[in-house]
Amino acid sequence: xxxxxxxxxxxxxxxxxxxxxxxxxxxxxxxxxxxxxxxxxxxxxxxxxxxxxxxxxxxxxxxxxxxxxxxxxxxxxxxxxxxxxxxxxxxxxxxxxxxxxxxxxxxxxxxxxxxxxxxxxxxxxxxxxxxxxxxxxxxxxxxxxxxxxxxxxxxxxxxxxxxxxxxxxxxxxxxxxxxxxxxxxxxxxxxxxxxxxxxxxxxxxxxxxxxxxxxxxxxxxxxxxxxxxxxxxxxxxxxxxxxxxxxxxxxxxxxxxxxxxxxxxxxxxxxxxxxxxxxxxxxxxxxxxxxxxxxxxxxxxxxxxxxxxxxxxxxxxxxxxxxxxxxxxxxxxxxxxxxxxxxxxxxxxxxxxxxxxxxxxxxxxxxxxxx
Amino acid sequence: xxxxxxxxxxxxxxxxxxxxxxxxxxxxxxxxxxxxxxxxxxxxxxxxxxxxxxxxxxxxxxxxxxxxxxxxxxxxxxxxxxxxxxxxxxxxxxxxxxxxxxxxxxxxxxxxxxxxxxxxxxxxxxxxxxxxxxxxxxxxxxxxxxxxxxxxxxxxxxxxxxxxxxxxxxxxxxxxxxxxxxxxxxxxxxxxxxxxxxxxxxxxxxxxxxxxxxxxxxxxxxxxxxxxxxxxxxxxxxxxxxxxxxxxxxxxxxxxxxxxxxxxxxxxxxxxxxxxxxxxxxxxxxxxxxxxxxxxxxxxxxxxxxxxxxxxxxxxxxxxxxxxxxxxxxxxxxxxxxxxxxxxxxxxxxxxxxxxxxxxxxxxxxxxxxxxxxxxxxxxxxxxxxxxxxxxxxxxxxxxxxxxxxxxxxxxxxxxxxxxxxxxxxxxxxxxxxxxxxxxxxxxxxxxxxxxxxxxxxxxxxxxxxxxxxxxxxxxxxxxxxxxxxxxxxxxxxxxxxxxxxxxxxxxxxxxxxxxxxxxxxxxxxxxxxxxxxxxxxxxxxxxxxxxxxxxxxxxxxxxxxxxxxxxxxxxxxxxxxxxxxxxxxxxxxxxxxxxxxxxxxxxxxxxxxxxxxxxxxxxxx
Ligand code: SF4
Numbered sequence: 001x002x003x004x005x006x007x008x009x010x011x012x013x014x015x016x017x018x019x020x021x022x023x024x025x026x027x028x029x030x031x032x033x034x035x036x037x038x039x040x041x042x043x044x045x046x047x048x049x050x051x052x053x054x055x056x057x058x059x060x061x062x063x064x065x066x067x068x069x070x071x072x073x074x075x076x077x078x079x080x081x082x083x084x085x086x087x088x089x090x091x092x093x094x095x096x097x098x099x100x101x102x103x104x105x106x107x108x109x110x111x112x113x114x115x116x117x118x119x120x121x122x123x124x125x126x127x128x129x130x131x132x133x134x135x136x137x138x139x140x141x142x143x144x145x146x147x148x149x150x151x152x153x154x155x156x157x158x159x160x161x162x163x164x165x166x167x168x169x170x171x172x173x174x175x176x177x178x179x180x181x182x183x184x185x186x187x188x189x190x191x192x193x194x195x196x197x198x199x200x201x202x203x204x205x206x207x208x209x210x211x212x213x214x215x216x217x218x219x220x221x222x223x224x225x226x227x228x229x230x231x232x233x234x235x236x237x238x239x240x241x242x243x244x245x246x247x248x249x250x251x252x253x254x255x256x257x258x259x260x261x262x263x264x265x266x267x268x269x270x271x272x273x274x275x276x277x278x279x280x281x282x283x284x285x286x287x288x289x290x291x292x293x294x295x296x297x298x299x300x301x302x303x304x305x306x307x308x309x310x311x312x313x314x315x316x317x318x319x320x321x322x323x324x325x326x327x328x329x330x331x332x333x334x335x336x337x338x339x340x341x342x343x344x345x346x347x348x349x350x351x352x353x354x355x356x357x358x359x360x361x362x363x364x365x366x367x368x369x370x371x
Numbered sequence: 372x373x374x375x376x377x378x379x380x381x382x383x384x385x386x387x388x389x390x391x392x393x394x395x396x397x398x399x400x401x402x403x404x405x406x407x408x409x410x411x412x413x414x415x416x417x418x419x420x421x422x423x424x425x426x427x428x429x430x431x432x433x434x435x436x437x438x439x440x441x442x443x444x445x446x447x448x449x450x451x452x453x454x455x456x457x458x459x460x461x462x463x464x465x466x467x468x469x470x471x472x473x474x475x476x477x478x479x480x481x482x483x484x485x486x487x488x489x490x491x492x493x494x495x496x497x498x499x500x501x502x503x504x505x506x507x508x509x510x511x512x513x514x515x516x517x518x519x520x521x522x523x524x525x526x527x528x529x530x531x532x533x534x535x536x537x538x539x540x541x542x543x544x545x546x547x548x549x550x551x552x553x554x555x556x557x558x559x560x561x562x563x564x565x566x567x568x569x570x571x572x573x574x575x576x577x578x579x580x581x582x583x584x585x586x587x588x589x590x591x592x593x594x595x596x597x598x599x600x601x602x603x604x605x606x607x608x609x610x611x612x613x614x615x616x617x618x619x620x621x622x623x624x625x626x627x628x629x630x631x632x633x634x635x636x637x638x639x640x641x642x643x644x645x646x647x648x649x650x651x652x653x654x655x656x657x658x659x660x661x662x663x664x665x666x667x668x669x670x671x672x673x674x675x676x677x678x679x680x681x682x683x684x685x686x687x688x689x690x691x692x693x694x695x696x697x698x699x700x701x702x703x704x705x706x707x708x709x710x711x712x713x714x715x716x717x718x719x720x721x722x723x724x725x726x727x728x729x730x731x732x733x734x735x736x737x738x739x740x741x742x743x744x745x746x747x748x749x750x751x752x753x754x755x756x757x758x759x760x761x762x763x764x765x766x767x768x769x770x771x772x773x774x775x776x777x778x779x780x781x782x783x784x785x786x787x788x789x790x791x792x793x794x795x796x797x798x799x800x801x802x803x804x805x806x807x808x809x810x811x812x813x814x815x816x817x818x819x820x821x822x823x824x825x826x827x828x829x830x831x832x833x834x835x836x837x838x839x840x841x842x843x844x845x846x847x848x849x850x851x852x853x854x855x856x857x858x859x860x861x862x863x864x865x866x867x868x869x870x871x872x873x874x875x876x877x878x879x880x881x882x883x884x885x886x887x888x889x890x891x892x893x894x895x896x897x898x899x900x901x902x903x904x905x906x907x908x909x910x911x912x913x914x915x916x917x918x919x920x921x922x923x924x925x926x927x928x929x930x931x932x933x934x935x936x937x938x939x940x941x942x943x944x945x946x947x948x949x950x951x952x953x954x955x956x957x958x959x960x961x962x963x964x965x966x967x968x969x970x971x972x973x974x975x976x977x978x979x980x981x982x983x984x985x986x987x988x989x990x991x992x993x
Contacts, residue, residue, distance in 0.1 A: 044841065045816070046841075046853065046854075073836070074836075074839060075833065075834055075835055075836045075837070075838070075839055076833065076834055077833075078833045080675070081843075090841050090843070091841050091843075091854065093841075094839055095839055096833040096839055096840065096841075097840070097841035097842070097843075098675075098678055098705075098841070098842060098843060099841065099842070099843025099844060099845065100671070100674075100701060100843065100844060101671075101697055101698060101700075101701050101844055104667060104668070104671040104698065107663065107664075107667065107668035107671035107672055107675070108671045108672065108674055108675035108678070109675060110661075110663075110668070110671075110672050110675060111634060111636055111661065111671065111672030111673055111674065111675030111676040111679075111683065112675035112676060112678055112679045112833075113675075114634070114659065114661055114672070114676070115632070115634045115659055115675075115676040115679050115680075115681045116676075116679040116680070116833065116834070118834065119679070119833050119834065136664055136665060136668070137664065137665075137667075137668050137671070140663075140664040140668065342659065342661075345654060346654045346655065346659070349654045349655040350655045353655045354655070355655060355656075356655070356656075358623075358624055358627045358628060358656075358794060358797070359791075359794065361620065361623060361624075361627075361653070361656060362610075362620055362624070362791050362792070363608070363610060363791060364610045364612070364616075366406055366409075366410070366557070366610060366611070367608050367609060367610045367791065368409060368410040368412070368608070368609050368610075369606075369607075369608055369609075370412055370604045370605065370606050370607055370608075370609060371606050
């Protein structure tokens with residue numbers, strides 16, 4: 001098979017070149033729409049059983065609102081989940097849905113998408129499901145880059161098992177299993193995703209549904225694995241975990257909303273900016289005469305290195321001079337999807353080796369007759 | 372050249388063991404000899420014996436590679452307990468294998484592999500003379516300086532000695548072909564094909580082969596040569612095949628013939644990796660393969676594919692199956708088709724990964740959380756891996772249930788002649804994907820767990836308009852598939868899942884007696900790879916006048932419907948297994964019969980001799 005790939009693409013550079021253009025060409029979805037469906041047509045007949053006030057409700061609403069915009073027939077949409085509060089999601093969507101086992105949604109979705117590239121496949125998962133028990137499958141999905149949309153609801157706690165610290169809980173977090181404070185250094189999910197060669201990495205927050213909708217749409221439009229971390233408030237076991245970033249006014253000193261080709265500005269009146277001194281980011285005050293918007297770092301969604309720097313804006317907000325937490329699309333890179341390569345490889349094999357009959361295969365190299 | 376007339380003797384059966392350093396090309400020599408023997412119409416059975424380490428130091432006992440072939444003019448069921456002829460390329464090979472040579476057997480030794488250094492690497496004492504010792508103990512030792520002779524034979528090829536020495540195995544093969552009166556042509560054409568792009572190497576190998584043969588004619592070393600009569604074999608087209616290759620082809624045949632696309636999600640593990648390797652090169656036959664990041668992802672991807680309308684298959688060995696067990700419970704709940712191949716190895720934990728054992732039967736049946744009934748089948752020989760795997764896939768698809776295929780390292784690597792099946796023997800599966808208008812009118816919702824007469828639920832795949840539904844690992848309400856915590860519903864669903872599995876007993880073939888009468892004093896019961904050894908032993912003791920019967924179970928869950936009746940017609944039941952007594956427990960538990968076990972767990976197959984002894988002893992016990 002290696003041989004076949006090599007014959008398809010004479011050298012590695014050519015290989016990536018070809019596959020890049022290939023995925024770019026196919027990224028426009030042309031599937032017929034499903035009539036005049038509305039968001040509510042994507043609600044299933046099941047009662048939603050999250051705690052009142054849970055951030056999951058907003059996310060559900062936004063995803064249902066998004067669905068008719070996909071231009072994908074309802075029957076071609078599948079939600080796959082693991083275990084946890086977030087993973088009940090498929091039951092509430094009037095699409096196909098598979099509620100699997102803890103941590104394995106990404107692995108199940110991989111088999112589904114690889115064998116059925118025609119489907120729009122979504123994974124809803126949480127910080128524990130995705131990054132702890134499912135960490136391995138998560139990073140491998142990212143590197144393979146199947147066209148799957150991962151929505152990771154990060155509430156920094158285990159909700160369904162009633163309040164234990166998770167791989168995103170901060171150091172010192174007091175929970176049922178860390179009554180003296182958690183000792184674990186938390187994962188930075190976006191850095192992890194970038195490190196695993198994820199091709200689309202973004203963050204949104206439940207309390208900003210408009211922005212969430214925007215980013216969901218971007219995730220859906222990305223050809224390749226899209227990883228969207230959604231800060232989600234667990235009212236019962238970790239209420240207020242994301243308070244620093246839930247300012248009503250959306251723009252605060254703690255958050256920065258990033259847009260492609262736009263300078264990095266933040267603050268209530270966009271009074272701060274971020275400039276790059278070599279590879280070192282620096283917060284500048286635009287009210288001083290020293291710096292203007294023209295000096296700022298202009299966001300480039302295609303720049304993996306800079307996306308990495310952005311993802312490192314992860315300090316606790318009470319740290320002096322902390323960088324604001326970025327929301328939006330950090331990276332959107334075109335890269336061949338696994339399923340495209342797989343099915344091209346199959347097609348190439350059929351073309352090169354023909355579609356021989358079973359008899360040839362069974363006979364192997366040597367047969368003999370007994371009369 | 373003085374050609375001395377040598378007496379030709381006829382033999383009924385012969386076992387030869389080739390052995391040498393991993394770098395000596397022993398496996399190739401063995402498989403070439405096998406091909407030639409097979410083409411000549413013998414029945415045969417082989418077993419390769421790989422060193423446990425990939426690159427053990429050259430010349431040491433742990434680096435010895437072996438290949439045993441048993442062939443003859445009668446039905447051959449095992450690679451043979453011990454060999455008549457032992458070919459040793461160095462001292463380490465002799466040390467590792469002398470115990471498997473029959474008393475008085477023939478040793479063909481490469482004398483160049485017995486220098487001081489070789490003896491010391493093999494950890495013989497400094498002044499040891501192992502070949503002389505062997506002669507003194509009554510073995511016939513034929514010493515040939517293979518290295519020197521090969522170099523001489525190829526000296527004008529211009530090849531460096533390093534390359535010339537690689538043809539040593541062909542020289543030895545030539546000698547063996549002469550000794551057993553076999554033609555050279557099949558191997559010559561093999562060499563020419565293999566080294567098509569390196570004509571010089573091809574020529575060297577062919578010459579070494581020819582010169583080995585001529586050496587056999589010319590030398591005074593052999594006083595006789597042998598011939599073996601061909602076996603009366605059922606007419607047909609045959610090939611030689613290993614168990615793992617047969618399993619792979621079974622899966623490929625499903626992809627090509629059954630009407631269901633196949634998705635194989637696997638993770639490398641000894642001794643199952645060959646299946647993933649083989650099928651990865653057969654993508655043009657309709658098998659999609661995927662090497663996952665771990666065992667769990669492998670089965671999870673297969674489940675995802677089954678949900679999407681393929682037959683998900685995953686292949687592994689005991690430790691990997693343990694990792695997959697939670698996902699298997701999911702597949703049982705989802706009631707999706709899934710095939711899990713367990714090429715068993717000696718455990719627990721890492722155990723003896725390259726050795727064989729049958730100790731995962733109870734794991735297959737019970738080794739999971741909750742009540743998770745599935746189907747378990749097991750082939751009896753390398754070639755049978757094909758038909759049993761095909762059958763496993765059929766059951767999985769037609770009954771929407773996970774099926775486990777239990778093979779083991781012994782039949783996975785062992786080979787035997789296989790009569791090629793006709794295409795008509797490979798029936799398409801009876802299945803179809805659910806359509807929107809089948810079950811209900813468009814007003815009532817789709818019922819994903821509404822069952823047919825066999826209690827099988829519909830396979831409704833994404834992309835089917837009007838059948839959008841959600842399924843998962845949570846207990847489901849009967850028919851609707853909605854989440855249900857109702858106690859009575861859980862009882863009902865648990866029973867239905869079991870009944871669905873048990874119903875399969877109605878469609879599988881009834882149990883047949885393999886040997887002997889339908890009732891009597893002693894019945895021997897086997898399963899899996901021990902078939903050959905038990906069959907040979909039972910045949911032998913019957914020839915000696917013990918009226919013993921034998922049946923071999925291929926369907927282990929559910930058991931064939933008539934199995935209980937067959938067992939109850941015997942006074943005693945003996946169940947030989949390469950474990951601590953697993954099938955025997957199941958038989959006693961299921962049928963309340965007084966079955967007793969004969970259990971060995973040494974990582975090696977039963978010998979026919981030990982079984983013969985045990986069976987005779989059990990038969991004669993008052
Ligand atoms: S436990 Fe927390 S995350 Fe789970 S449903 Fe309740 S509020 Fe939401």
